Amino acid sequence: MLLKIVSFIASVILMFTPSVSLPEKPDVLVETLDNLSENRTADEINGANGTKFHIQRPKADKLNAVNASAFGLSEDNADNFEAFQSALNYCSQHPQTKLVIDKGTYYFRSLNGLDANNCTGLLIEGSDATFVFSSTGYKFFIRNSDCVEIRNLNFDWNWAESPLASVVTVQNSSPDNNTIELVFKNAEYCNENNRLMAITQCDPETYTFGAKCSSKENYIYQDATAVKAVQKISVDTLRVAHNGCMDNFENGETYILRHYVYDGTVFNIRDYSENITFDNVSIFGSAGMAYICEGNCSHFQIINSFIGVNPEYKESRCVSLTADAIHIVNTDGCFNISGCDISGMGDDAVNVHDGLGYVSSVNGNTLTLIASAMRLEAGDTLAFKNAKFENTDVTAKIISVKALDWITKEVVVESIPESVTEGWTAYNTECNSGNYVIRNNYFHENRARGLLLQSSNGLCENNRFYKTMAQAIKVVMDIEPTLWQEGTGVDNLIIRKNTFEKCNHSDWGTVIEIGTNIAGKSAETAVFKNIEIISNTFTDMPSRLMKVNNVNGLVFRGNSVNIGGYFDEDNVQGRAYFGKYCNNIDYSDNEYINGGFLESKKTVQAESISVWAEVNSRL
Numbered sequence: 001m002l003l004k005i006v007s008f009i010a011s012v013i014l015m016f017t018p019s020v021s022l023p024e025k026p027d028v029l030v031e032t033l034d035n036l037s038e039n040r041t042a043d044e045i046n047g048a049n050g051t052k053f054h055i056q057r058p059k060a061d062k063l064n065a066v067n068a069s070a071f072g073l074s075e076d077n078a079d080n081f082e083a084f085q086s087a088l089n090y091c092s093q094h095p096q097t098k099l100v101i102d103k104g105t106y107y108f109r110s111l112n113g114l115d116a117n118n119c120t121g122l123l124i125e126g127s128d129a130t131f132v133f134s135s136t137g138y139k140f141f142i143r144n145s146d147c148v149e150i151r152n153l154n155f156d157w158n159w160a161e162s163p164l165a166s167v168v169t170v171q172n173s174s175p176d177n178n179t180i181e182l183v184f185k186n187a188e189y190c191n192e193n194n195r196l197m198a199i200t201q202c203d204p205e206t207y208t209f210g211a212k213c214s215s216k217e218n219y220i221y222q223d224a225t226a227v228k229a230v231q232k233i234s235v236d237t238l239r240v241a242h243n244g245c246m247d248n249f250e251n252g253e254t255y256i257l258r259h260y261v262y263d264g265t266v267f268n269i270r271d272y273s274e275n276i277t278f279d280n281v282s283i284f285g286s287a288g289m290a291y292i293c294e295g296n297c298s299h300f301q302i303i304n305s306f307i308g309v310n311p312e313y314k315e316s317r318c319v320s321l322t323a324d325a326i327h328i329v330n331t332d333g334c335f336n337i338s339g340c341d342i343s344g345m346g347d348d349a350v351n352v353h354d355g356l357g358y359v360s361s362v363n364g365n366t367l368t369l370i371a372s373a374m375r376l377e378a379g380d381t382l383a384f385k386n387a388k389f390e391n392t393d394v395t396a397k398i399i400s401v402k403a404l405d406w407i408t409k410e411v412v413v414e415s416i417p418e419s420v421t422e423g424w425t426a427y428n429t430e431c432n433s434g435n436y437v438i439r440n441n442y443f444h445e446n447r448a449r450g451l452l453l454q455s456s457n458g459l460c461e462n463n464r465f466y467k468t469m470a471q472a473i474k475v476v477m478d479i480e481p482t483l484w485q486e487g488t489g490v491d492n493l494i495i496r497k498n499t500f501e502k503c504n505h506s507d508w509g510t511v512i513e514i515g516t517n518i519a520g521k522s523a524e525t526a527v528f529k530n531i532e533i534i535s536n537t538f539t540d541m542p543s544r545l546m547k548v549n550n551v552n553g554l555v556f557r558g559n560s561v562n563i564g565g566y567f568d569e570d571n572v573q574g575r576a577y578f579g580k581y582c583n584n585i586d587y588s589d590n591e592y593i594n595g596g597f598l599e600s601k602k603t604v605q606a607e608s609i610s611v612w613a614e615v616n617s618r619l
Contacts, residue, residue, distance in 0.1 A: 013613035020583040023529040023553050026491045028457055029053060029334070029435050038062065039096055039121055040147055043277075043301070045336045047437045048459040048494045053334040055299045056275040057149050058123045063098035066090065073106060080131075081110035088116045096121040101153065103127045113138040113268070119145040126153025126281075134158040136263040136287045142273050143295075149277040155266050156310060157285030163189045164285055165258045165319040165346070167207045168199075171237075175247040178228075180240050182257065186316050187236035196230065196240070197221045197261045197322075198346070200447055201506075203467075204254040207318050208344070209447035210469030213542050213567065215506035216253070218245045221261060256447075258346055260287035260322045270295030274332075278302045284310035288323045290345075296375070296431065298332035308343040320344035325446070328352045329486075330375045330428070333435040333455065345446040349468075353454035354433050356477075356485040357382075357409070357426040358519070367396075367411045368404075369426060370481045376401045376409055380430045387423040389477070389516065389523030394420060395429070407482070425479065425518075427488045432456075438463065449474050450503070454487035463498045470508035472500050477516040477527055477550075491529040499537045502566060507542040515549040515579065526552035526581055533559065540564035544572050549579025549607075555586045562593040563601065574601045578615055580608040585615045 028051040033042055039062040042054040071090065072083030084106075091097045099122065108114075108131060116122065122145070131153070133139050139155075142148060157164055167185035174180070184190040185207070200217035202209055220226045228241040240246070249255070264287035269276055274297060282305065283290045290307050293300060308320045324347045328335065331354075342349050355374030359367055369376070376398065384394040396413035404410055434456040443450040444466035451460065451473045465472040473495060477487035495512075503511045514531065516523040532555040538545055539562045548554060556576070563574040574592065578585065592601050602619055606612035 007617055007619045011617045013609060017610045017613060020552065022584045025049065025530055026456065028492065043336070045437050047435065048457050048492050051435055051457050051459070053299065053435060055277060055301050055334070055336060056147050057277050058096070058121045058147050060098060060123055063096050063121065063123055064094070065098040065100055068099055068101045073101065075104045075106060078107060079109040080106045081108050081112060081114065085114055088114060088119070091116065091122050092118050098123045098125060100125045101127055101129045103129050105130045105132060107132050107134065107158070108139070109134045111135050111137060113141050115141045115143065116145060116148065117141070117143045119148055122148045124150045124153065126151060128152055128154065130154040130156055132156045132158050134161050136260065138265050138268045140267050142267065142269045142276060143271040145273045145276070147275040148273070149279060150281055151279040154282040154284065155286070157287060159285065159313070159317060162259070163194065164260055164287060164322055165256050167202065167318045168255050168257050170249050170251055170253045170255065173249055173251050178242050178244050178247065180242065180246050180249060181233070182238045182240060184236045184238070190232065190236050190238060192230045192232045192238060194259045196227055196257060196259070198258040199246070199255050202254050202256045202318070206445070207254070207256070208445035208467065209256060209346070210467070210506040211253070212505060213507040215469065215508050216248060219261070220245070256318050258319065258322050261346065262323050263287040265289040265292050267291045269293045269297045269300060271297070273297045274299045276300040278305055280304045282306040284308070284320060286321045288321065289325065289327055290321055291326045293326070293328045293335070294330050296330065296332050299334045301336035301338070302326065302340060303336065304339040306341050307345070308341060319346055322346040324348050324351055326350045328433055329373055330354055330431040331433045332431070333433045336437045337441060338437065338439045340441045342441060343444045343446055347447055348449045348452050349443045349446055350438065350450070351452040352433055352436065352458070353452065353486040354427060354431045354488050356479060356488060358479055358481050358485050359420065359422055359424040359426060360481070361422055362416070362420055365413050365416055367413065367416070367426070369409045369411055370407055370485065371409050372407045372484055374485065375428045375431055376411060380428050382413065382426045383429050384420060385425045387421070388525050389425065389518055389527055390525045425485070434458065442466070443468065443472070452476065453493060454490060456489070456491045456493070458490070458493045460493070460495045461497050465498065465500045465503050467502045467505045469506045470504060471510060471513045472503040473512045475514040475528060475531065477518070477523065479518050481519055489527045490531065493531045495533045495536065497535050500539065502540045504541060504543070510544040510547045511538060511541050512546045514551055515547065522579065522581065523550050524581065526550050526583060529553050531555070535559065538562065538574070540566040541573060542567040543570055544577055545574045546576040548576065548582060550581045551585070552583045554582070554584070556590065557586060557588050559590045560593065561590060561601070572605070576604040578604060578606040578611045580611055582611045583614070585611070586618060587615045588618045
């Protein structure tokens with residue numbers, strides 16, 4: 001009865017509300033596969049609303065096999081960098097090569113990163129070997145290459161020389177004195193010389209990121225004054241004097257203390273590389289990320305692979321990576337992440353976006369852009385969004401670029417109208433990280449978010465999300481001018497047949513969030529279009545299921561919602577909240593297993609009466 005009353009009232013209000021046109025569906029990419037070389041096979045990837053592309057792989061039986069041991073790779077070497085780099089150099093000079101690695105454990109201590117440059121038709125057969133790294137930085141580049149596959153290979157970090165992170169419990173916290181004692185779960189990691197980089201509250205039973213409904217943390221390295229002194233007072237305890245940044249940490253709470261954060265990456269795929277495959281590749285440890293895909297690379301995939309704590313060391317290791325698992329930025333898109341198990345990272349599982357530039361000043365034909373991760377090269381064309389973040393017809397061709405510091409760029413363009421002012425944003429039309437499939441994966445127990453989906457033409461289906469610390473999926477356009485600038489808008493995204501259990505575990509937000517942050521404010525328009533969230537299962541959530549803004553054309557249909565009993569009851573549990581910049585919302589045919597008094601959980605909340613009426617009229 002309540003739903004009928006709400007729907008009737010909403011329908012009446014809706015009769016007096018002007019409508020906004022539903023956006024047209026965008027054209028999708030449909031690639032054909034012509035003249036495939038006899039040395040190659042191809043995986044056909046079918047994505048959102050008919051999107052189709054192919055990722056080519058080398059045929060093993062058409063390749064000339066060589067063994068990496070012939071170049072000096074050996075378990076007896078203290079550092080195998082020169083040996084394996086010699087093997088990669090050979091592969092660069094000899095296309096259509098199968099490089100075989102004998103099963104074993106190989107150590108790498110060089111500060112340099114391995115470089116597969118200008119390789120064509122290369123298959124690296126790992127034979128379940130393990131590469132162990134001891135130094136930070138980029139460890140394995142793939143550059144200017146086409147049709148490269150790496151399979152059956154493991155990568156780890158040398159914890160014996162320097163642990164990535166430690167589990168600690170707080171005791172004798174003294175806000176009056178700004179001191180705290182950290183008791184190490186594994187005493188062998190208790191060393192006053194290990195760096196204290198970031199500390200995040202964790203589950204005291206599983207020692208995974210994110211305590212239940214609590215997300216205390218501090219990024220210590222961002223403030224040079226954070227730590228005053230560190231003293232080892234017993235075999236397993238450090239006393240830390242700080243500037244007050246840990247005064248809210250309470251005795252008995254358990255934390256993951258990272259000794260590295262953004263200090264390295266295992267794989268870096270860049271420089272227009274294409275047709276790159278990682279199949280059955282396990283990454284057990286990295287002093288930063290597992291994969292960075294950038295530099296206009298395209299047609300790449302990570303399949304049947306593992307990112308997580310090495311099962312052999314589950315009792316002594318608490319993280320896999322200290323930052324994101326997979327970071328995709330400024331590419332030409334067409335990628336596939338399928339059949340993977342990804343967990344234990346210090347940041348998001350997958351972040352897909354292209355870079356933005358925040359216009360801080362305009363002087364004639366010279367722009368000053370705040371742009372931490374944006375491709376800016378002479379000859380590229382910039383397009384602009386105004387201060388409301390609406391698309392404009394303004395474009396400008398880049399003449400030159402000068403870095404003023406790590407984040408600020410001085411960009412000279414051929415011409416630019418006077419309408420472009422501070423607060424506008426620019427993006428590079430040469431980049432498009434859209435056209436992707438994320439399917440049949442297991443994302444779980446990591447800090448921050450599961451997926452950050454900030455590019456168009458995406459399909460996210462049949463994945464399992466479990467105990468993500470924050471949102472399982474976040475569709476966002478995010479500008480923090482002094483930190484990051486990400487996302488150019490999303491059109492055509494399908495999220496279907498996924499399961500979400502105990503997500504947003506630390507009550508950091510909602511299970512799914514769609515919206516904008518433009519220097520602390522919301523965009524004043526719909527920058528997301530044609531998003532479908534259908535036939536998913538949501539179980540156990542601490543607060544809202546979904547928060548949505550800046551969308552024109554959202555379907556939330558046929559989903560099953562079970563608020564469960566894991567979290568304390570809250571009156572907004574399982575509900576959806578819509579901001580005022582929403583139009584054409586289809587919120588229908590969703591099953592609430594425990595929908596509250598008179599199924600009140602099905603009714604949605606909204607910032608404006610017109611949005612409230614539009615959504616609730618369809619209940």
